Amino acid sequence: MSAALAPLVATGRATRELLAAVGAIARFAGATLGHLLRPPFYPRELGLQLIAIGYLSLPVVGLTALFTGGALALQIYAGGARFNAESVVPSIVAIGMVRELGPVMAGLMVAARVASSIAAEIGTMKVTEQIDALVTLSTDPMKYLTVPRVLAATLAVPVLVGVGDAIGIMGGYLVGITRLGFNEATYIRNTVDFLEFWDVASGLVKGAAFGFIVALMGCYHGMNSGRGAQGVGRATKRAVVASAVMILAANYLLTEVFFTS
Amino acid sequence: MIRLEGVHKAFGANRVLQGIDLAVERGESLVVIGGSGTGKSVLIKCILGLVTPDAGRITVDGLDVRRAEREAFLARFGMLFQGGALFDSLTVWQNVAFRLMRGRERRPRAEARAIAIEKLRRVGLAPEVADLYPAELSGGMQKRVGLARAIADDPAIIFFDEPTAGLDPIMSGVINALIREIVDEMGATAITITHDMRSVREIAHTVAMLHGGLIRWRGPVAQIETSGDPYLDQFIHGRAEGPIEAVR
Numbered sequence: 001m002s003a004a005l006a007p008l009v010a011t012g013r014a015t016r017e018l019l020a021a022v023g024a025i026a027r028f029a030g031a032t033l034g035h036l037l038r039p040p041f042y043p044r045e046l047g048l049q050l051i052a053i054g055y056l057s058l059p060v061v062g063l064t065a066l067f068t069g070g071a072l073a074l075q076i077y078a079g080g081a082r083f084n085a086e087s088v089v090p091s092i093v094a095i096g097m098v099r100e101l102g103p104v105m106a107g108l109m110v111a112a113r114v115a116s117s118i119a120a121e122i123g124t125m126k127v128t129e130q131i132d133a134l135v136t137l138s139t140d141p142m143k144y145l146t147v148p149r150v151l152a153a154t155l156a157v158p159v160l161v162g163v164g165d166a167i168g169i170m171g172g173y174l175v176g177i178t179r180l181g182f183n184e185a186t187y188i189r190n191t192v193d194f195l196e197f198w199d200v201a202s203g204l205v206k207g208a209a210f211g212f213i214v215a216l217m218g219c220y221h222g223m224n225s226g227r228g229a230q231g232v233g234r235a236t237k238r239a240v241v242a243s244a245v246m247i248l249a250a251n252y253l254l255t256e257v258f259f260t261s
Numbered sequence: 262m263i264r265l266e267g268v269h270k271a272f273g274a275n276r277v278l279q280g281i282d283l284a285v286e287r288g289e290s291l292v293v294i295g296g297s298g299t300g301k302s303v304l305i306k307c308i309l310g311l312v313t314p315d316a317g318r319i320t321v322d323g324l325d326v327r328r329a330e331r332e333a334f335l336a337r338f339g340m341l342f343q344g345g346a347l348f349d350s351l352t353v354w355q356n357v358a359f360r361l362m363r364g365r366e367r368r369p370r371a372e373a374r375a376i377a378i379e380k381l382r383r384v385g386l387a388p389e390v391a392d393l394y395p396a397e398l399s400g401g402m403q404k405r406v407g408l409a410r411a412i413a414d415d416p417a418i419i420f421f422d423e424p425t426a427g428l429d430p431i432m433s434g435v436i437n438a439l440i441r442e443i444v445d446e447m448g449a450t451a452i453t454i455t456h457d458m459r460s461v462r463e464i465a466h467t468v469a470m471l472h473g474g475l476i477r478w479r480g481p482v483a484q485i486e487t488s489g490d491p492y493l494d495q496f497i498h499g500r501a502e503g504p505i506e507a508v509r
Contacts, residue, residue, distance in 0.1 A: 040363070040364075125348075128344055128346060129342045129343070129344060129346040130346050130347075130348055130349075132306070132311050132342070132346065133340070133342055133346035133347075133348070135309070135310075135311055135335070136309055136311070136335060136338060136339075136340045137335070137359050137360045137363075137410075138331070138332045138335045138336055138360060138363070138364050139359070139360075139363060139364075
C-alpha cells in the first residue's frame, strides 16, 4: 500500500470503528428497552439505584445549580445594563435555568458522578468474573445490572433537574436581592409570571433523556470493559466522555424539537 | 454425561481450541491440566454457554447446550470461579443463597438464609461469617464461600476453576479435601481446572491434558506417572526441558 493512501486508510478505519460503536450502542439500548418490559424484575435493585443515582446526587446537583443561578443573575444584569434591560434578570434566570442550565448541568454532574461509578463497578465485576458468575446463577446481567440502573437514572434525573431548577432560581434570587438591589416581591413575581408550564416540563423531559444516556453509557462501557485495572480505567473514562458529549448533542436536538417547531 | 465433539474456538488469530473431543461420565471427577493459556477455562465456559464455540457440538445428557432452555440448563450447574467472583455488594449468606432467592424455584428469605448457613457450615465456616461482606474475608475463606455458593442448590454438575490458586499449601489441602468430599457425597459430576498436581492427585478420578488446542492425553489418575506421554511427563514433573516450549 502506498504511503499516500495511509491517511485515507486511517480515516476509513476510524469511520468503520465509529459506525460499529454506534451500532453496538444502539443494539445495547434496544436490548435494554426490551428487558425493561419482560420479567423477571428486580425492585430491590431498582430501589438501591434510585438512592445511589438520585438521592446521593442531590448535594452535587444542588450546589452546582446554586452557583450557576447566582452567576447567571450577575451575567444577565451586567449584559442587560448595556441596553437598560436589568429588569429582565428574574425572568431570564428562571427560563435559562429550567429550559437549559438546570437539565444540562444536572445531566453533566450526574454523568461525572454516576456514569463513572457504574462503568467502574460493572467493569470490575466483569474482570473479576462476577458477570460470568451471575450467568451461571441463572441471572441475566442485563436484567439484574443494566435495567435497574437505566430505569433508576431515567426516573431520578428529572427529579434532580426539578430540584436543581428550584435551587438555581433561588441562587439567582439571593444574588438579585443581596447584590443587585432587586425588591424581593418584584423578583419573585417576575420569576413566576414569565415561566410557562412547558418551560419546566421540557427541562424535565430533557432530564429523563440525559438520565437514560448516562446510565446506558455507564453500563455499556462497563460491560465492554477491557482486562485489568487499565481496562476498567479506560471504560470509566469512555463512559464519562461519551455521556457528556451525548448529553450536549441530545440537548441541542431536543431544543430544536421543543422550541423551533 | 457431558460430551464435546470437535469443539473449536478462536479469539482473533489465536486458535485456542482446535477440535476438542471429550466425554465425562455421570459422577466422574475429571481434572483438566495444561499450561497457562491453553484454553482450559475457555473449555468450561463453552460448556456453560458463557463462550460460544466457533464449531463443534456440546451436549449434556444428550441435550445440545445451544438449544437448552437457559435457566433450567444452568440450574444443573454449580461453579467455583478462580478468584471466587463473590458479589461485593452482598453479604456472604446472600452470595451463597443468590440462586435460592431468585428464579422459578425461589425460596423464602428465611429458608434461603438457613440453607446458606448450612452450606457455609459444610465448607467449615461458622454462622457468624454469614453477615460479613466478601471484602472482610481472607482469600481462603472467600474460596470456601465460593464453594458453598457452588453447592448451594445441590447441582448435578460442578466446575472448579483453579480452586487452589493463590492459597497456601495447608489451605490448598483443605479445599482439595472439601471438593473431594462434596463431590463424593453429592454424587456430582465434576470438572476441575488446575495447575496444582497435588489437587490433581487428591480430586481426580480421571485426568485430561490440554495442549495445542487438543486433548493430548486422557486416562485414570493412577496412570499419569506411567503414561509414557512426553508432554504429560514434562508437565506433571514441572521440567523446563521437553516437547512443551517453556518461555524463559
